Amino acid sequence: MRLQIHIAIWFTLGLATASIAQHNGLSFYQELARKDALREQTIAFSNIEDEKDFWNDQIQFENDLRVQNVPAYQVYMNEKRMAYSKHAEKCKNDCTHSDFYYKQAGFYFTYSDDTILTKEAVGTVVQVASPRIF
Numbered sequence: 001m002r003l004q005i006h007i008a009i010w011f012t013l014g015l016a017t018a019s020i021a022q023h024n025g026l027s028f029y030q031e032l033a034r035k036d037a038l039r040e041q042t043i044a045f046s047n048i049e050d051e052k053d054f055w056n057d058q059i060q061f062e063n064d065l066r067v068q069n070v071p072a073y074q075v076y077m078n079e080k081r082m083a084y085s086k087h088a089e090k091c092k093n094d095c096t097h098s099d100f101y102y103k104q105a106g107f108y109f110t111y112s113d114d115t116i117l118t119k120e121a122v123g124t125v126v127q128v129a130s131p132r133i134f
Contacts, residue, residue: 029065029076037083040101055100074113084108 040058045051066073084105087095097105 026072026075029072030079033076033079034083037080037087040104041084041087041095041097045098051098051100055104058104077108077111078113081108081111 036058043054045054062073062077065076088105088109
């Protein structure tokens, strides 16, 4: 009996630790997205080639993240969309950005994680009968 209690306690602690670690890992990507967005909104480039390289590197990072860690990518992109939206509200027409910036901003504004949930993940589907009117 005591062994079962100890096993249950250790199992619960293990789940809690894993959950906290996953949350902390995802919060890292939220913070990274905010920092990246701020850098992208304030950076000044000396020439067009540097800017093009910067944006290509950023796109490559996001593509790699999407392939390697889908939940982190979704958190990162959702946070990036929010950061860009807040900046656009604050900025209105007072800010000037490059074409590269606006192209990427358009991508962030339209990002949707399009998570497709299975029936098991959502729960049981309930159907309600409605009366037929002839």
